[in-house]
Amino acid sequence: MSFKTNNKVVQWVEDRLPLISMGHHTLYEYPMPKNLNYLWNFGSLAGFALVTMIVTGIILAMQYTAHVDMAFNSVERIMRDVNNGWLIRYIHMNMASFFFIAVYIHMMRGLYYGSYKAPRELLWQLGVVIFLLMMATAFMGYVLPWGQMSFWGATVITNLFSAIPVVGESIVTWLWGGFSVDNPTLNRFFALHYLLPFIIVAVVVLHIVALHTVTSNNPLGIDMKGPQDSLTFQPYYTIKDLFGLGVFLMLFAFFLFWAPNFMGHPDNYIPANPLSTPAHIVPEWYFLPFYAILRAVPDKLGGVIAMFGAIAILFVLPWLDRSKIRSCKFRPVARIFFWIFLANGLLLGWLGGQPAEEPYVALSRIATAYYFFHFLILLPIILPMIERPRELPSSIHEAVLKS
Amino acid sequence: MKKILIGFYAAALSLTSSVALASGSLIEIPKQEWSFQGTFGSYDKASLQRGFQVYKDVCSGCHSLDLVAFRNLADLGYNEDEIKAIAAEYTVEDGPNDEGEMFERNAIPADRFPAPFPNEKAAAASNGGKAPPDLSLMAKARHGGSDGDGADYIYALLTGYTDAPEEVPASTQRQFTGLFDFLSYKLFATEEEKKPIMEPLELGDLSYNEYFSGYKIAMAPPLSEDAVEYSDGTPATVEQMSADVSHFLMWAAEPKLEARKNTGVKVMIFLIIFTLVMYAAKRKVFAKVH
Ligand code: HEM
Numbered sequence: 001m002s003f004k005t006n007n008k009v010v011q012w013v014e015d016r017l018p019l020i021s022m023g024h025h026t027l028y029e030y031p032m033p034k035n036l037n038y039l040w041n042f043g044s045l046a047g048f049a050l051v052t053m054i055v056t057g058i059i060l061a062m063q064y065t066a067h068v069d070m071a072f073n074s075v076e077r078i079m080r081d082v083n084n085g086w087l088i089r090y091i092h093m094n095m096a097s098f099f100f101i102a103v104y105i106h107m108m109r110g111l112y113y114g115s116y117k118a119p120r121e122l123l124w125q126l127g128v129v130i131f132l133l134m135m136a137t138a139f140m141g142y143v144l145p146w147g148q149m150s151f152w153g154a155t156v157i158t159n160l161f162s163a164i165p166v167v168g169e170s171i172v173t174w175l176w177g178g179f180s181v182d183n184p185t186l187n188r189f190f191a192l193h194y195l196l197p198f199i200i201v202a203v204v205v206l207h208i209v210a211l212h213t214v215t216s217n218n219p220l221g222i223d224m225k226g227p228q229d230s231l232t233f234q235p236y237y238t239i240k241d242l243f244g245l246g247v248f249l250m251l252f253a254f255f256l257f258w259a260p261n262f263m264g265h266p267d268n269y270i271p272a273n274p275l276s277t278p279a280h281i282v283p284e285w286y287f288l289p290f291y292a293i294l295r296a297v298p299d300k301l302g303g304v305i306a307m308f309g310a311i312a313i314l315f316v317l318p319w320l321d322r323s324k325i326r327s328c329k330f331r332p333v334a335r336i337f338f339w340i341f342l343a344n345g346l347l348l349g350w351l352g353g354q355p356a357e358e359p360y361v362a363l364s365r366i367a368t369a370y371y372f373f374h375f376l377i378l379l380p381i382i383l384p385m386i387e388r389p390r391e392l393p394s395s396i397h398e399a400v401l402k403s
Numbered sequence: 404m405k406k407i408l409i410g411f412y413a414a415a416l417s418l419t420s421s422v423a424l425a426s427g428s429l430i431e432i433p434k435q436e437w438s439f440q441g442t443f444g445s446y447d448k449a450s451l452q453r454g455f456q457v458y459k460d461v462c463s464g465c466h467s468l469d470l471v472a473f474r475n476l477a478d479l480g481y482n483e484d485e486i487k488a489i490a491a492e493y494t495v496e497d498g499p500n501d502e503g504e505m506f507e508r509n510a511i512p513a514d515r516f517p518a519p520f521p522n523e524k525a526a527a528a529s530n531g532g533k534a535p536p537d538l539s540l541m542a543k544a545r546h547g548g549s550d551g552d553g554a555d556y557i558y559a560l561l562t563g564y565t566d567a568p569e570e571v572p573a574s575t576q577r578q579f580t581g582l583f584d585f586l587s588y589k590l591f592a593t594e595e596e597k598k599p600i601m602e603p604l605e606l607g608d609l610s611y612n613e614y615f616s617g618y619k620i621a622m623a624p625p626l627s628e629d630a631v632e633y634s635d636g637t638p639a640t641v642e643q644m645s646a647d648v649s650h651f652l653m654w655a656a657e658p659k660l661e662a663r664k665n666t667g668v669k670v671m672i673f674l675i676i677f678t679l680v681m682y683a684a685k686r687k688v689f690a691k692v693h
Binding site for chain 1: 540547578580656663671675677
């Protein structure tokens with residue numbers, strides 16, 4: 001069913017630039033496994049969130065002023081005087097959280113069904129790059145309204161780099177563009193916050209190219225063996241993605257219209273004040289698991305290494321997990337540990353929001369140790385010794401018929 | 404579908420309140436009922452007007468309201484002439500004129516509320532070293548989360564000037580030395596040992612307030628019975644004035660709340676229909692798949 005047209009103009013363009021047939025291939029005839037569950041909706045939801053962030057972000061940038069004396073009030077002007085400015089800003093604020101929700105579920109789906117295993121290693125790694133870029137973008141975006149949490153969050157996080165031996169202090173000065181978080185810092189954060197989403201778009205394009213080369217994994221974790229195993233993207237997955245989008249947007253609208261500040265922090269409605277430190281400096285909720293890992297290690301440099309290591313380890317995950325079976329459906333032991341890993345991740349998130357006192361510190365240490373244990377010892381060493389996987393079905397088609 | 408939605412709504416609401424509590428300190432802020440809460444919530448214009456009167460007659464002596472302009476008072480139900488008259492009661496600095504001089508003139512609706520002090524240092528100097536904070540965003544800047552949390556706090560603060568006790572809970576409570584210490588405390592400590600650590604209260608020039616973090620506030624009780632005379636005849640009790648000014652400050656912090664909820668209801672209705680149609684279409688398309 002390759003692309004054909006009777007329209008002369010379309011054919012003329014097509015002979016010179018095969019855009020339309022490419023679009024046709026990706027959105028119409030691209031074969032998807034026919035047994036996908038709703039966890040496979042979250043990739044397209046993340047894509048929707050990315051576009052929403054870029055569109056609302058550009059509109060906000062038309063009214064925002066990146067200067068320490070004006071940033072806070074320019075945001076309030078958007079909230080009060082710009083037509084529908086409150087709507088645009090609240091969408092941007094809350095969609096950032098929903099973007100992370102979608103991507104976290106998307107990643108957990110990958111972990112459970114072994115979507116990172118051959119031949120999808122590069123696809124997974126591009127995903128990790130997207131995740132890193134998202135975190136950098138979100139962090140810098142949170143600084144822009146120049147409230148108390150913006151300022152102090154920026155101060156705490158940029159200060160982490162001072163832990164690097166010898167050159168640390170110089171790096172921090174270089175990042176700040178001065179000797180403290182100040183106007184030059186705000187200016188460069190704005191420039192980068194505008195830039196990075198477009199780099200994310202570029203990496204997402206690579207992510208999709210890789211996906212279309214290796215095709216989607218599925219809940220059974222076995223390959224598609226022929227047309228009886230697959231469905232074309234249109235109409236099956238366009239319609240399923242649209243239904244998923246509807247549900248996602250209803251949850252989103254609930255927060256957007258009835259609790260728009262629920263996921264934010266009240267202190268960020270106080271203008272930044274370098275002379276007064278807030279009682280608790282907490283990052284946005286989506287950073288909390290990593291923040292907990294950072295604080296779990298008593299040594300500053302060690303904490304920084306652990307925090308970045310927690311993400312870096314995802315890069316090599318395809319080689320740490322030595323089982324040939326992808327889906328946890330057929331891995332009775334790995335499945336149990338998947339849920340323990342998830343619970344541990346949520347625990348880390350909760351701990352990241354608690355003050356740095358006992359018993360939270362001790363618990364953070366245990367949870368951090370477990371996080372690394374899962375990837376470094378459990379997956380490569382223990383599971384291969386104790387797990388006997390269940391038998392795989394011979395094809396997707398057969399498994400679907402049986403159920 | 405509807406059941407799921409209602410269930411989600413309820414779950415999300417209960418989550419909102421429990422997390423909001425957890426993010427506060429030891430002090431629990433009592434919940435009040437506000438007309439602007441809930442799915443269809445809106446401001447009560449009579450209360451807003453009374454609250455504005457309290458701000459104008461009492462709070463504005465110390466607190467600025469930088470982000471609010473006189474023209475915004477249209478939201479409270481005042482007409483153009485009334486707003487012009489209110490603005491004209493204030494003088495603002497303008498200039499420089501053609502001679503290069505700054506001059507004073509009566510405020511017009513486009514002006515913002517003038518601040519009581521020329522700068523923060525002056526504000527602090529006249530208030531025992533603590534500058535009264537700007538009130539424009541106060542209702543979102545202390546206890547946030549859901550609409551009303553901030554108004555609850557302002558109401559609690561204004562009605563929280565009670566007789567000072569001898570002792571208050573100390574700012575640093577018992578610190579645990581580790582997980583084991585924590586567990587043995589949770590499991591084995593006696594009621595006596597579990598009581599919060601108290602410290603004697605030394606007020607100095609400050610006032611005791613049971614809802615202010617640290618209990619010692621540099622703002623003397625601003626309201627007393629009949630501090631204002633309401634033009635609509637409502638008796639001006641401390642509770643009434645506190646509720647009205649909290650309502651007013653919520654509006655000052657979130658003037659677009661009504662537009663937000665109205666838009667929300669429409670968007671939600673659209674999304675429910677959209678999602679149901681997509682669900683039906685999805686069922687139909689997949690019915691043929693085996
Ligand atoms: C901007 C953020 C992202 C966007 C827009 C995005 C988009 C997508 C889309 C549209 C798909 C196909 C639909 C699906 O299988 O869900 C997909 C698949 C995939 N993504 Fe992402 N993604 C993002 C971030 C990530 C991240 C952070 C990771 C992991 C670290 C990741 C890993 C994967 C993997 C492994 C697949 C193939 C999954 C499978 O077929 O089982 N992605 N992505």
